[in-house]
Amino acid sequence: MSEIGQNLRVVEHATCTFCGCVCDDMDLTVDLDAKRITKAKNACTLGRAWFAEHTIEDKPPARIDGKPATTAEAIEAAAQILAGARLPIIYGLSDTTCEAQRQAVAIADLMHGNIDTTTSVCHGPSGIAFQGVGESTATLGEIKNRADLVIYWGGNPAESHPRHFTRYAVTPKGMYIPNGRKDRYVVLADVRRTPSAPVADLFLLVKPGRDFELLWALRALVKGRKIDPSIEESTGIPLATLETLVERMKSCRYGVLFFGMGLTMTRGRHFNSGAILALATDLNEYTHFVAKPVRGHGNVTGADNVVSWQTGYPFGVNFSRGYPRFNPGEFTTVDLLSRGEADAALIIASDPGSNFPKRAIEHLKRIPVIVLDAKDTDTTELARVAFRTATYGINTTGTVYRMDDVPITLRPAFDSPFPGDEEVLTALKDRLRVLLNEKRGGALRKAA
Amino acid sequence: MKLAFHHRPEVPIEAEVITPEKLAGLSEAEVSALPLQYGNERVPLGEFFRVSGRYEGEILVEGDLSRVKMIGSGMSAGRIVVDGDAGMHLGVGMSGGEIVVKGNAGDWVAPDLSGGRITIHGNAGHLVGSAYRGSAMGIRGGEILIHGNAGNEAGNAMRRGLIAIGGDCGDFGGVNMCAGTLIVLGRLGARCGASMKRGSIVSMQPAPLLPTFGYACRYEPLYLRLYLLHLKRLGMSVGEAHIEGPYRRYSGDAIETNRGEILLLDA
Numbered sequence: 174m175s176e177i178g179q180n181l182r183v184v185e186h187a188t189c190t191f192c193g194c195v196c197d198d199m200d201l202t203v204d205l206d207a208k209r210i211t212k213a214k215n216a217c218t219l220g221r222a223w224f225a226e227h228t229i230e231d232k233p234p235a236r237i238d239g240k241p242a243t244t245a246e247a248i249e250a251a252a253q254i255l256a257g258a259r260l261p262i263i264y265g266l267s268d269t270t271c272e273a274q275r276q277a278v279a280i281a282d283l284m285h286g287n288i289d290t291t292t293s294v295c296h297g298p299s300g301i302a303f304q305g306v307g308e309s310t311a312t313l314g315e316i317k318n319r320a321d322l323v324i325y326w327g328g329n330p331a332e333s334h335p336r337h338f339t340r341y342a343v344t345p346k347g348m349y350i351p352n353g354r355k356d357r358y359v360v361l362a363d364v365r366r367t368p369s370a371p372v373a374d375l376f377l378l379v380k381p382g383r384d385f386e387l388l389w390a391l392r393a394l395v396k397g398r399k400i401d402p403s404i405e406e407s408t409g410i411p412l413a414t415l416e417t418l419v420e421r422m423k424s425c426r427y428g429v430l431f432f433g434m435g436l437t438m439t440r441g442r443h444f445n446s447g448a449i450l451a452l453a454t455d456l457n458e459y460t461h462f463v464a465k466p467v468r469g470h471g472n473v474t475g476a477d478n479v480v481s482w483q484t485g486y487p488f489g490v491n492f493s494r495g496y497p498r499f500n501p502g503e504f505t506t507v508d509l510l511s512r513g514e515a516d517a518a519l520i521i522a523s524d525p526g527s528n529f530p531k532r533a534i535e536h537l538k539r540i541p542v543i544v545l546d547a548k549d550t551d552t553t554e555l556a557r558v559a560f561r562t563a564t565y566g567i568n569t570t571g572t573v574y575r576m577d578d579v580p581i582t583l584r585p586a587f588d589s590p591f592p593g594d595e596e597v598l599t600a601l602k603d604r605l606r607v608l609l610n611e612k613r614g615g616a617l618r619k620a621a
Numbered sequence: 622m623k624l625a626f627h628h629r630p631e632v633p634i635e636a637e638v639i640t641p642e643k644l645a646g647l648s649e650a651e652v653s654a655l656p657l658q659y660g661n662e663r664v665p666l667g668e669f670f671r672v673s674g675r676y677e678g679e680i681l682v683e684g685d686l687s688r689v690k691m692i693g694s695g696m697s698a699g700r701i702v703v704d705g706d707a708g709m710h711l712g713v714g715m716s717g718g719e720i721v722v723k724g725n726a727g728d729w730v731a732p733d734l735s736g737g738r739i740t741i742h743g744n745a746g747h748l749v750g751s752a753y754r755g756s757a758m759g760i761r762g763g764e765i766l767i768h769g770n771a772g773n774e775a776g777n778a779m780r781r782g783l784i785a786i787g788g789d790c791g792d793f794g795g796v797n798m799c800a801g802t803l804i805v806l807g808r809l810g811a812r813c814g815a816s817m818k819r820g821s822i823v824s825m826q827p828a829p830l831l832p833t834f835g836y837a838c839r840y841e842p843l844y845l846r847l848y849l850l851h852l853k854r855l856g857m858s859v860g861e862a863h864i865e866g867p868y869r870r871y872s873g874d875a876i877e878t879n880r881g882e883i884l885l886l887d888a
Contacts, residue, residue, distance in 0.1 A: 258660075258661075259631065259632045259659060259660025259661055259662060260632035260633075260660040260661065261661075284661070285661030286661065301754055304754060304755045305754070305755070385812060385815075386812075386831060386832060389815070389831055389832060389833055389876065390832045390833075392833075392876050393832065393833045393875055393876055396875075396876060398833065398875045398876070399835075400832050400833075401832060403832075404832050407832070440792065440811070441792070441793075441811075441812065444793060444796065444812070444815065492661075493635075493658060493660060493661045494635075494658060494661075499754065499755070500753070500754065501754060502728060502747065502748075503709060503728070503729075514632055514633055514688075515632070516631055516632055516660070
């Protein structure tokens, strides 16, 4: 960190927490008077917008029923709601630090509630597939230094993760990839020609909803089984193209399959993820091959890691009986809300009010909702208690996990008058512990 | 014994106590005092059910039980009749006896079933007779009869036993199947039998098959006739044409052992 003027400061090697790339080579110029980042060197268009838009807004630190309140008042109100709930749910967590996520798991455990992250609406199916199929994995650093065949499936990194190509997987020179782009063969499979398509040497235009069939055909070819030429009619890709691709896959030195929500959130879901993971496993009979999900939010990978190491399961975990149980479909938030089951919700750094199905949002409107967010969102609009918190990575330090499970420490740019998520959640946990002790102690005496 | 469900809960109830083993020999008051898991609290059964009579081989449960999970959990003998809809995990871990649901059933009908019979007169949700996530094996025996439709992944990783669906079945029917029989009188969804190792999937309608299933022959399998006559006796709408066949046999999944089969009625 260096001072370059009275009111300007440069934060070197700062981290952008906008997307799962978590690029940690930002040089941020910060105007300390205006409390804003004026320049973000090395950031992509998404990163520049992320840094420019997170300023300090002149808003109250909390609202209860829409009226301004102090953080302490809001913590008391939130604790009362959660202490009285039978099936309180926690959701979100992908845009906050691992330290805050830990507190959220502790709250779910304490109140015997349900905890789920935005993973359940993006790569949750991959989480199910990891459990069923396993994962041949690598860090992005290893991929940068070694991969000579890079396949993207069901994703559009040029628009969603702009630096994925340039920093990790397509153009950078690596230890065994001395000529960068020239040493790599790049394949992109998608249902439409996106702005990512021009980067590919081979573009596979897959018929919508036929990814599973195509992956299954590739698996069969890798295993030396015969596939009927009618595969072109059902998937849109000629058999000869698949055969050539399989030969290339088997003969590369180090291959990688990156997959996105085009696989996980279309018909087949966890089986689509399972198919691509199994394809990578099959190919290890011939060469080194790995498969990695391309994760969206800045610390969604951290959410998976924290919830996993604290409960044993990555998402959709229920503590109603005092111990963790995992069952996607039963304990995942969209399903719980759509069936109208939860009776209170704590939403952390996420906006289900704008992106959940209508039935789920309608139920959110019926129950008391507590929200922690740095910005006003559709969810803060419908909340009973809304906390305004500091932005992770810009105002608070902490740990985030990059999409390849590498933890990175954040270097904040300037202070915020608002508390961080971790601070609010810790205070909420402490207050809740007192309330629940009173409640359960009373219940115990009554039973005796 | 009759259990009348008298008011709708705000959040789901887990009622693993509603099973013959737990209720046999208890008085009405003792049954009313058994615990239900109501969200994160334990409440006495009497708070939601009016109990009448003693258990003499049959439990009649009345009302809309779509929010009541785990009815018939671990039962090994006796009979439960649900006059209404049943919630998730009906008959979880069941090894004997019979459950009849007159309405619809939720997701995960009879996971870990190893014996006994479950009959659903309406529709069932996803994952009928299927493995739980993280478990390598689905049902290991017993019979599940769904008169209506079923959701996705019916018979996921089933190891033995019979699942019969009178209506249509969702995607991935019999996925990861190790053995056993899945009979669908209506239509199969997409990608049935993916990763199946052995076992039989039967449908009376044309079905979209994965590229890893290959046509083997056209024949009249004798065993299927026995299964279908059995299902007919149990009241499922099996027609003469179904019993007579012939069927087109496709073998797969070639990615696995290629020893499973999909039989499609060749009408």
